[in-house]
Amino acid sequence: MSGATVVAAYGGRAVEYAAALGTMASVHPSDRELVIGWARALTGRVLDVGCGPGHWTAHLAATGADVEGIDPTPAFVDHARRAHPGVAFRVADAEHLEVPRGSLGGVLAWYSLIHHHPDDIDGALASLADATAPGGGLLVGFFGGDAVGSAEPFDHAVVTAYRWPASALAARIAAAGYEVLETHTRTSRDDRPHAAILARRT
Structure with missing residues (x-):
């Protein structure tokens, strides 16, 4: 699926999405922790990649982090700037971060890689790794899955997304140049499995 398709899909529902999920009140307590x-x-x-409405970026900034949010959907960036004045946001994507090589202490990719086809996600991970300083952190949030060896598509509320077995995505992250440190899983009220991987740039 092309990036333009994803941007158009989110652009058409940015107001609705921000109203439903664009505040920290919508975040699960264990994810916040x-x-x-x-x-x-x-x-x-820290770079919040695929920041959407900007609530995570703003929350990290409020805790003292030197953070910037990027998103390929201009409507999300416009909303984030209005909702969180004083916090840095701009239009960019995982493959085109527009930051100096090795300049980041950490990258948050919180459910922002879920629309990448399994054939395309390695390029995004390589871009994140190239921008991360040795010893810097990566935190990826995603939908967990049971497929063997790779991801499986499903009908996400906005546009097709992919569920990843944690071990399969961890292997891709390691191949990009990270050491995988932790994997976390939980199940939501609708029985949808959620997962997160913490890694460190080698």
Whole structure:
């Protein structure tokens, strides 16, 4: 699926999405604890890749992080700038971060790689790794799956997304140049499996 297709799909529903999921009130408590704990251990600039309405970026900034949010959907960036004045946001995507090589202390990719086809996700991960300093952190949130060896598509509310077995995505992350440190899983009220991987740039 092309990036333009994903951008168009989210652009058409940005207002609806931001109203439903664009505040920290919509975040599961265990996710909040995981992300904040991860961010506090970082040194240096943090990039929130696929920041959407910007609530995670703003929350990290409020905790003292030097953070910037990027998203390929202009409507999301416009909303984030209005909702969170004083926090840095711009239009960019995982493959085109537009930051100096090795300049980031951490990258948050919280459900922002879920629309990447399994044939395309390696390029995005390589881009994140190239921008991350040695020892810097990566935290990826995603939908867990049971397929063997790779991801499986499903009908996401906005546009087709992919569920990843944690072991399969961890292998892709390791191949991109990270050491996988932790894997976390939980199940939501609708029985949808959620997962997160913490990794460190080698």
